[in-house]
Amino acid sequence: MIFTPEKCRIPDQRMKPFIDADELWEILNETKSDKQAVREVIAKSLDKKRLTLRETAVLINANDPELIEEIKEGARELKKRVYGNRIVLFAPLYVGNKCTNNCKYCGFRASNKEAIRKTLSDQELVQEVEALEDNGQKRLILVYGEHPEYSADYIAHTVRTVYGVKKGPGEIRRVNINAAPLEIEDFRKVKEAGIGTYQIFQETYHPEAYKNYHLGGKKRNFEYRLTALDRAQEAGIDDVGIGALFGLYDWRYEVLGLVRHTNHLEACYHVGPHTISFPRIQNASKLDLGTDYTVNDEDFARLVAILRLAVPYTGMILTARENPGLRHEVIQFGVSQIDGGTKLELGSYSNSINEAQDLNREQFQINDNRSLNEIIEELFENDYLPSFCTACYRLGRTGEHFMEFSVPGFIKRFCSPNAMLTLAEYLEDYAPANTKQRGWEVIDKNLSDLQQYPDAVNINELRNRLERVRAGERDIYF
Ligand code: SAM
Ligand code: SF4
Numbered sequence: 001m002i003f004t005p006e007k008c009r010i011p012d013q014r015m016k017p018f019i020d021a022d023e024l025w026e027i028l029n030e031t032k033s034d035k036q037a038v039r040e041v042i043a044k045s046l047d048k049k050r051l052t053l054r055e056t057a058v059l060i061n062a063n064d065p066e067l068i069e070e071i072k073e074g075a076r077e078l079k080k081r082v083y084g085n086r087i088v089l090f091a092p093l094y095v096g097n098k099c100t101n102n103c104k105y106c107g108f109r110a111s112n113k114e115a116i117r118k119t120l121s122d123q124e125l126v127q128e129v130e131a132l133e134d135n136g137q138k139r140l141i142l143v144y145g146e147h148p149e150y151s152a153d154y155i156a157h158t159v160r161t162v163y164g165v166k167k168g169p170g171e172i173r174r175v176n177i178n179a180a181p182l183e184i185e186d187f188r189k190v191k192e193a194g195i196g197t198y199q200i201f202q203e204t205y206h207p208e209a210y211k212n213y214h215l216g217g218k219k220r221n222f223e224y225r226l227t228a229l230d231r232a233q234e235a236g237i238d239d240v241g242i243g244a245l246f247g248l249y250d251w252r253y254e255v256l257g258l259v260r261h262t263n264h265l266e267a268c269y270h271v272g273p274h275t276i277s278f279p280r281i282q283n284a285s286k287l288d289l290g291t292d293y294t295v296n297d298e299d300f301a302r303l304v305a306i307l308r309l310a311v312p313y314t315g316m317i318l319t320a321r322e323n324p325g326l327r328h329e330v331i332q333f334g335v336s337q338i339d340g341g342t343k344l345e346l347g348s349y350s351n352s353i354n355e356a357q358d359l360n361r362e363q364f365q366i367n368d369n370r371s372l373n374e375i376i377e378e379l380f381e382n383d384y385l386p387s388f389c390t391a392c393y394r395l396g397r398t399g400e401h402f403m404e405f406s407v408p409g410f411i412k413r414f415c416s417p418n419a420m421l422t423l424a425e426y427l428e429d430y431a432p433a434n435t436k437q438r439g440w441e442v443i444d445k446n447l448s449d450l451q452q453y454p455d456a457v458n459i460n461e462l463r464n465r466l467e468r469v470r471a472g473e474r475d476i477y478f
Helices: 021-030 035-046 053-060 065-083 122-135 152-164 184-192 207-213 222-226 228-234 251-269 297-310 324-331 372-381 391-395 400-406 410-429 433-451 459-470
Strands: 086-096 139-144 174-178 240-243 275-277 315-318 337-339 385-387
Touching: 021 053, 021 251, 035 053, 035 065, 035 297, 053 251, 053 297, 065 297, 065 400, 086 122, 086 372, 086 410, 122 152, 139 152, 152 174, 152 184, 184 228, 207 222, 222 228, 228 240, 228 251, 240 251, 251 297, 297 315, 297 324, 315 324, 372 385, 372 433, 385 410, 391 400, 391 410, 400 410, 410 433, 410 459, 433 459
Parallel strands: 086 139, 086 337, 086 385, 139 174, 240 275, 275 315, 315 337
Antiparallel strands: none
């Protein structure tokens, strides 16, 4: 083990609420931050060790612009050193927006009478998936409101339906879900359907603030949501994603909340979250939060860098909520997954009559409307290697993010080669001619970079497999 989970405060913390707001505030208020302390903490993180809450607070409390720059530089360095240049691509797919909850920030909230409700029929779901496959997507996250119609059986059914759609060379190889918390037996049902990650955001880790935003419905229960991933783990789902909705409460506190949640999962289940998300509040139909915890762009970049350093071996997801310029900036601080070609309106991948967003049909506004191909081209421009890899999940190599981090050479033997193979499929099957040409140059460059490392994959074997992809073979991976 290269990390030392903090000890549980109670002997068995499983299924028990683990957030103590006073404790988190005390840590924030009492932790001093100076140059030396900040540098020591960054060095610990670069040594691939997860930070404690107090060490994270040292970074959070560093307000000197020079130190903030050092934190960002540390995050950049950690990303480069540990993860290399791969960025995994996915798309969200909204399946149904009926909802019995009243979350103040969300366009789907039950009290929003302007919202236009829809649940995709099986046929519409298939059409959406076909359209996504036609764009070259291989990884989806299905999103649902909280409603009796969206039972575990229904969710499992939609996941199976998505896996069953094969259009031309297209297929979805990994289906993640973002859905309301379930009971243990219901988590078992969605696991059996073959989900990848089960993702759920706590929204805010502050219990009092939570009450102010969640005015009705089951989601009002802070603790039931907080322990959702415990129940998922008890059901055997060890691949989970956490997140906080930034803009509901003080961002400093939320960062500690996310780290505490990570500690909790590590301490109780010996596996931290696969991914952390850090959505920022965007405009939504009739949005009126009544508070102002807006996180500005500077603080946003800063918090992403701090999270990268605090949980070095956890994947980080940045979505199309943010505009292209900011995404470009923030990716370098340690993001490992982004969405591309995102559309939020139900049914709009296959039927995009409305190019402009209609907030009454969507959960919130997005600020990056670029197609998947445009996103890929930008990644090329910035020396990233786009990846659609799903190998670990399909080979049962769970905890892959941790392996990337802790198994020497893992990235060079598995992740980078698989990124190239899946990118090659995209180039051959879906890319316009100029992207295809540029993409093969990118692959060549990455191949020769890889060649320098003695612990990398066998380059001749990788070349051979890339040629097989060019010749029409699909789904080859290490
Ligand atoms: N109904 C499920 C639930 O509440 O867990 C699905 C969640 S929702 C479809 C996905 C996430 O979008 C929410 O958990 C929330 O963090 C985020 N979200 C909601 N409203 C938002 C807004 N106005 N701006 C940005 N993100 C928002
Ligand atoms: Fe419903 Fe989720 Fe929106 Fe809350 S965030 S109103 S639970 S869809």
